[in-house]
Amino acid sequence: MQYNRGFLLKLFVIFYFLKIVSSKVEFTNINCTSWDPEFSDFEYCYLKSVNRSYKYMSLKVNLYKVPINVIKVNIAALKRFNGYKPFLYNATVDACRFLKNPKSNPVFSYLHNMFRSFSNMNHTCPYNHDLVVEKLNTNFLNNHITSALPVPEGDYALQTSWFANNILRATVLVSITLS
Numbered sequence: 001m002q003y004n005r006g007f008l009l010k011l012f013v014i015f016y017f018l019k020i021v022s023s024k025v026e027f028t029n030i031n032c033t034s035w036d037p038e039f040s041d042f043e044y045c046y047l048k049s050v051n052r053s054y055k056y057m058s059l060k061v062n063l064y065k066v067p068i069n070v071i072k073v074n075i076a077a078l079k080r081f082n083g084y085k086p087f088l089y090n091a092t093v094d095a096c097r098f099l100k101n102p103k104s105n106p107v108f109s110y111l112h113n114m115f116r117s118f119s120n121m122n123h124t125c126p127y128n129h130d131l132v133v134e135k136l137n138t139n140f141l142n143n144h145i146t147s148a149l150p151v152p153e154g155d156y157a158l159q160t161s162w163f164a165n166n167i168l169r170a171t172v173l174v175s176i177t178l179s
C-alpha cells in the first residue's frame with residue numbers, strides 16, 4: 001500500500017478529532033515459545049510493572065548452536081475484533097541482509113528502532129552470543145508509536161517468528177492496548 005503524505009495527514013486529522021488516536025501504550029501479555037529447545041531457549045521472558053508509569057518487557061534467548069549466519073523474521077500485526085485477526089502488516093525479512101543496510105526496509109527499520117537501543121541485536125551477522133531485550137518500556141514506546149502513526153485505539157498484538165537457517169525456532173507474541 002502506498003499513500004501520499006497529504007492522505008496520511010488527512011487521516012491523522014480525522015482520527016485526531018474523532019479522538020481515536022491512541023496516546024497511551026500498555027503491555028497486556030507476552031508469550032515466548034521455543035520450537036526447538038536444543039537450538040535455542042528462553043532463559044526469561046516477562047512483563048514487569050514498576051509503578052503506574054513505568055512498565056517494561058525483558059527477554060533473554062540462549063543460543064546453543066552458534067554462530068548463526070542466516071536469520072529471517074516474520075512480523076505480523078494483529079488486532080482484536082473477535083479474537084486476534086491479521087491487521088495491516090505481515091512480512092518476512094532477511095534479517096542479516098537488513099542489518100547490513102537498514103534503509104533498505106523502512107517498515108522494518110521502524111520496528112527495529114523500537115527495540116534496538118534496549119537490545120544486543122544491534123549489529124550485523126553472524127550472531128554468536130545470547131540475545132537480550134532489557135527493559136523495553138512503555139514510555140519509550142508511547143513516543144515511538146504515537147509520534148509516527150495514527151493508530152486507532154484497541155487491543156493489538158505483534159507476533160514475531162524467528163527462523164535460523166530457514167527453520168522456525170521461536171515465536172514471541174507481545175500484546176498491547178492502545179488507549
Ligand SMILES: *[C@@H]1O[C@H](CO)[C@@H](O)[C@H](O)[C@H]1NC(C)=O
Nearest residue numbers: 029030031032033034171173
Ligand atoms: C503461547 O504460544 C504458544 C504457541 O502459539 C501456545 O501453544 C501457548 O498455548 C501460548 N501460551 C499461552 C499461555 O497463551
Ligand SMILES: *[C@@H]1O[C@H](CO)[C@@H](O)[C@H](O)[C@H]1NC(C)=O
Nearest residue numbers: 049050051052053054055137
Ligand atoms: C516509576 O519508576 C521509575 C523507575 O524506577 C522512576 O524513575 C519513576 O520516578 C517512578 N514514577 C513514579 C510516579 O513513582
Ligand SMILES: *[C@@H]1O[C@H](CO)[C@@H](O)[C@H](O)[C@H]1NC(C)=O
Nearest residue numbers: 074076077078086090091159
Ligand atoms: C502471515 O503470512 C504468512 C504467509 O502468507 C502466513 O502463513 C501466516 O499465517 C500469516 N501470519 C499471520 C499471523 O496471519
Ligand SMILES: *[C@@H]1O[C@H](CO)[C@@H](O)[C@H](O)[C@H]1NC(C)=O
Nearest residue numbers: 116117118119120121122123
Ligand atoms: C549494541 O548494544 C550493546 C549492548 O546494549 C552495546 O554495548 C553496543 O555498544 C551496541 N552496539 C552498537 C553497534 O550499537
